[in-house]
Amino acid sequence: xxxxxxxxxxxxxxxxIQGALLIGASSGHSAAAPxxxxxxxxxxxxxxxxVDVEGxxxxxLAVLLEELxxxxxxxxxxxxxxxxxxxxxxxxPGMATTTDPRVLKAIILACLDxxxxxxxxxxxxxxxxxxxxxxxxxxxACAGIKEVVLLGAxxxxxxxxxxxxxxxxxKETKVLKALFASDVLINVPRMKSHSATTVSLGIxxxxxxxxxxxxxxxxxxxxxxxxxxxxxxQADLTVLDGxxxxxxxxxxxxxxxxxxxxxxxxxxxxxxxxxxVQKVAWYGRPFAASDIPHIVACHRRGLGEIDLDRMxxxxxxxxxx
Amino acid sequence: MKPSTRxxxxxSPHGRxxxxxxxxxxxxxxxxxxxxxxxxxSSIPYGIFQKIDPLTALAAARGAGLWLVIALATILVTFVAxxxxxxxxxxxxxxxxxxxxxxxxxxxxxxxxxxxGRPAESxxxxxxxxxxxxxxxxxxxxxxxxWVLGALCAGTLAGTSALFxxxxxxxxxxxxxxxAYPLWAACAGFVVxxxxxxxxxxxxxxLAYTSVxxxxxxxxxxxxxxxxxxxxxxxxxxxxxxRYLCPLGALLxxxxxxxxxxxxxxxxxxxxxxxxxxxxxxxxxxxxxxxIVPECIACEACLRVCPVDAIAFGPAKPAAGPxxxxxxxxxxxxxxxxxxxxxxxxGVCFAVVARxxxxxxxRASRLIRPPGAIPESEFLAxxxxxxxxxxxxxxxxxxxxxxxxxxxxxxxxxxxxxxAGCEQQCNVCGKVCxxxxxxxxxxxxxxxxxVGTAVISQARCVAWRRDQLCLLCDESxxxxxxxxxxxxxxxxxxxDESRCNGCGMCEHVCPVEGEAAIVVYRDGEVRLREGSYVxxxxxxxxxxxxxxxxx
Numbered sequence: 001x002x003x004x005x006x007x008x009x010x011x012x013x014x015x016x017i018q019g020a021l022l023i024g025a026s027s028g029h030s031a032a033a034p035x036x037x038x039x040x041x042x043x044x045x046x047x048x049x050x051v052d053v054e055g056x057x058x059x060x061l062a063v064l065l066e067e068l069x070x071x072x073x074x075x076x077x078x079x080x081x082x083x084x085x086x087x088x089x090x091x092x093p094g095m096a097t098t099t100d101p102r103v104l105k106a107i108i109l110a111c112l113d114x115x116x117x118x119x120x121x122x123x124x125x126x127x128x129x130x131x132x133x134x135x136x137x138x139x140x141a142c143a144g145i146k147e148v149v150l151l152g153a154x155x156x157x158x159x160x161x162x163x164x165x166x167x168x169x170x171k172e173t174k175v176l177k178a179l180f181a182s183d184v185l186i187n188v189p190r191m192k193s194h195s196a197t198t199v200s201l202g203i204x205x206x207x208x209x210x211x212x213x214x215x216x217x218x219x220x221x222x223x224x225x226x227x228x229x230x231x232x233x234q235a236d237l238t239v240l241d242g243x244x245x246x247x248x249x250x251x252x253x254x255x256x257x258x259x260x261x262x263x264x265x266x267x268x269x270x271x272x273x274x275x276x277v278q279k280v281a282w283y284g285r286p287f288a289a290s291d292i293p294h295i296v297a298c299h300r301r302g303l304g305e306i307d308l309d310r311m312x313x314x315x316x317x318x319x320x321x
Numbered sequence: 322m323k324p325s326t327r328x329x330x331x332x333s334p335h336g337r338x339x340x341x342x343x344x345x346x347x348x349x350x351x352x353x354x355x356x357x358x359x360x361x362x363s364s365i366p367y368g369i370f371q372k373i374d375p376l377t378a379l380a381a382a383r384g385a386g387l388w389l390v391i392a393l394a395t396i397l398v399t400f401v402a403x404x405x406x407x408x409x410x411x412x413x414x415x416x417x418x419x420x421x422x423x424x425x426x427x428x429x430x431x432x433x434x435x436x437x438g439r440p441a442e443s444x445x446x447x448x449x450x451x452x453x454x455x456x457x458x459x460x461x462x463x464x465x466x467x468w469v470l471g472a473l474c475a476g477t478l479a480g481t482s483a484l485f486x487x488x489x490x491x492x493x494x495x496x497x498x499x500x501a502y503p504l505w506a507a508c509a510g511f512v513v514x515x516x517x518x519x520x521x522x523x524x525x526x527x528l529a530y531t532s533v534x535x536x537x538x539x540x541x542x543x544x545x546x547x548x549x550x551x552x553x554x555x556x557x558x559x560x561x562x563x564r565y566l567c568p569l570g571a572l573l574x575x576x577x578x579x580x581x582x583x584x585x586x587x588x589x590x591x592x593x594x595x596x597x598x599x600x601x602x603x604x605x606x607x608x609x610x611x612x613i614v615p616e617c618i619a620c621e622a623c624l625r626v627c628p629v630d631a632i633a634f635g636p637a638k639p640a641a642g643p644x645x646x647x648x649x650x651x652x653x654x655x656x657x658x659x660x661x662x663x664x665x666x667x668g669v670c671f672a673v674v675a676r677x678x679x680x681x682x683x684r685a686s687r688l689i690r691p692p693g694a695i696p697e698s699e700f701l702a703x704x705x706x707x708x709x710x711x712x713x714x715x716x717x718x719x720x721x722x723x724x725x726x727x728x729x730x731x732x733x734x735x736x737x738x739x740x741a742g743c744e745q746q747c748n749v750c751g752k753v754c755x756x757x758x759x760x761x762x763x764x765x766x767x768x769x770x771x772v773g774t775a776v777i778s779q780a781r782c783v784a785w786r787r788d789q790l791c792l793l794c795d796e797s798x799x800x801x802x803x804x805x806x807x808x809x810x811x812x813x814x815x816x817d818e819s820r821c822n823g824c825g826m827c828e829h830v831c832p833v834e835g836e837a838a839i840v841v842y843r844d845g846e847v848r849l850r851e852g853s854y855v856x857x858x859x860x861x862x863x864x865x866x867x868x869x870x871x872x
Binding site for chain 1: 789790793
């Protein structure tokens with residue numbers, strides 16, 4: 001006979017299950033998912049302006065943001081910011097395959113200055129995440145800032161399925177959940193060459209925010225699929241890290257690294273890329289935006305400008321080390 | 322004869338001190354195991370528990386970097402204090418003791434239990450009371466472990482360490498790697514993903530974005546079955562594994578024969594037989610004053626249950642007590658020379674038969690070994706199948722070889738590139754290998770330790786057969802060994818063999834389902850017992866460009 005008040009195994013198990021159900025129900029995993037918010041840019045700031053600043057990264061970034069109307073254009077007090085650097089590979093910054101930690105840190109500090117409440121630095125790494133964070137120097141760039149969450153999104157549960165209404169090749173894909181829980185997306189790709197897409201700049205870099213990427217290469221027209229993604233995921237601000245550029249041997253390197261010492265920023269992601277393409281010679285020869293199929297595809301879809309004459313280009317140089 | 326007035330029941334036959342030492346030793350073992358991962362820290366003695374095992378030293382003697390001194394220390398301790406290794410330090414022994422505790426309770430709760438329906442509280446409760454470890458005794462089966470030992474030693478010296486799968490430290494490490502570690506990750510992962518959304522709600526972003534990646538290992542099932550068997554044999558008797566099967570126990574038994582500290586029984590013995598029943602190793606002779614020394618693990622269970630304090634563990638001349646005559650003798654029935662020699666014979670047969678033509682076997686092997694693995698024939702002798710390298714592997718491309726590769730190599734580390742590539746900035750496997758089967762190499766050397774060569778199957782590759790713009794292999798290659806040439810107006814991938822070191826990143830990312838369209842084969846691997854891989858590749862006119870070189 002068991003006493004009513006004693007804890008029997010059955011009672012223990014049932015309370016365990018009850019507790020689990022309670023946690024499960026309150027966690028919002030199930031039916032009560034929040035409505036999907038569009039991740040497409042709100043296009044704040046001067047839409048046609050492209051800023052190209054040469055100089056040391058911290059100073060160049062300050063000038064760049066100023067020319068675009070200040071970081072407060074994008075980051076309002078209390079805003080949740082998602083910064084998407086390139087940190088796919090465990091390579092040192094000198095190889096120019098991942099975003100320079102100095103540039104990243106400068107952007108983080110600018111966001112903090114504007115009053116961001118949470119800054120997530122996220123990418124879907126191609127290699128062991130721990131190693132990528134360490135070798136790229138990005139972990140140390142983020143260290144000690146309590147608002148920053150560094151996320152190597154290497155697990156499927158961080159992504160959620162999204163339908164792409166305007167997709168031609170890509171009808172749906174799994175996008176980083178954090179994107180939908182952010183107010184601003186700042187894309188900070190490294191300018192580098194890419195064996196499949198010729199160059200990898202801002203638009204191509206957005207592939208770091210989705211889960212299944214290999215299908216782009218196998219089942220689809222890669223360039224169109226990248227444009228499809230751009231219909232859904234567009235950065236509010238793109239800053240191309242051109243401190244040094246991997247002009248050959250990308251995306252992983254090792255390859256030819258050209259010191260460019262510049263940052264290129266703008267609101268229109270297609271225009272930024274289009275400007276970035278002609279900034280430097282790739283594979284030893286000049287390229288125009290019209291030579292890059294995925295950029296052309298984006299333009300054709302009306303996602304942005306590729307004609308340099310129709311851009312408002314500000315080129316400046318700042319002194320410093 | 323009545324027991325003394327002292328209440329025996331307060332003293333558990335196991336002893337608090339022993340539990341404590343065992344728990345601490347086991348915790349240390351698990352802790353060192355847990356931190357055996359990237360990045361390696363020079364202050365952590367990786368593989369120390371494996372190196373304590375003198376049998377491991379036997380394998381390492383043919384490899385490199387042996388810690389013979391430590392292994393000798395274990396033997397020395399055994400010379401002095403008997404098989405304390407088994408009773409105090411062996412993690413598998415601790416596991417078996419824990420299982421025996423449960424099985425022992427179950428035994429006493431059987432139909433023969435007393436009427437209260439509860440386990441007997443004290444030793445005095447009857448013959449079926451707790452501490453009755455001698456459920457079944459198979460004295461002749463003790464010889465088996467000497468056979469195992471003989472076969473293991475002979476096999477190892479003759480060139481194959483396959484029987485190390487039965488070494489208790491190898492076994493415990495392997496089980497931790499392929500069973501306990503994934504299990505832990507699954508539990509931790511479940512907890513983290515369950516509380517993640519809650520944490521996010523409360524604004525604990527750090528916790529909300531924590532995750533545990535789930536490792537998967539080959540041979541998990543085999544090892545689980547082994548573990549269940551080793552523990553489950555306790556149904557028949559306490560420490561069944563240690564009594565009858567353990568090769569390390571057999572080895573230490575040989576050395577404990579002449580140990581200084583032994584079980585001594587004075588004339589005060591009343592021959593009540595409690596020690597005999599309490600002994601987990603069945604090491605008390607027919608006459609309870611005698612000890613089958615090689616079997617005794619000096620756990621002192623007998624001492625604790627003795628109602629008249631007639632038992633002591635100490636040197637031959639007890640300092641105090643009524644010592645009319647040392648009423649003990651080392652029975653030799655435990656140690657079987659014949660068994661050992663039989664085992665040696667078996668091991669030699671095994672080694673000879675298994676390695677019919679070592680050169681052919683090594684040449685025909687399809688297994689891709691970790692970078693820095695010594696030449697295959699020596700590797701097979703040096704690898705003790707402990708799986709520490711598998712545990713430490715950053716990407717878990719290293720897997721224990723499964724049954725499909727044959728029993729002879731079962732449990733040895735192989736690359737499964739389809740699961741993951743080999744991270745070129747990581748050299749942990751060589752750092753943790755207790756026997757030097759995988760060499761401890763600096764990064765630059767390790768990057769030149771070519772493990773194989775990638776081969777593209779044009780019939781499977783989508784860039785070849787469907788003109789798809791799939792360049793994933795190139796995108797992932799750390800050495801730029803994939804080159805594109807325009808063939809029939811389309812970009813087609815080729816492998817530049819002079820730049821490939823077989824890291825397998827390409828095979829891992831290849832989007833073709835099933836077998837990849839680019840596969841790493843062993844062909845072209847560099848296996849050096851000593852010397853520089855950089856030099857070796859220079860001779861072959863292979864110029865790898867690891868990433869660091871570019872800076």
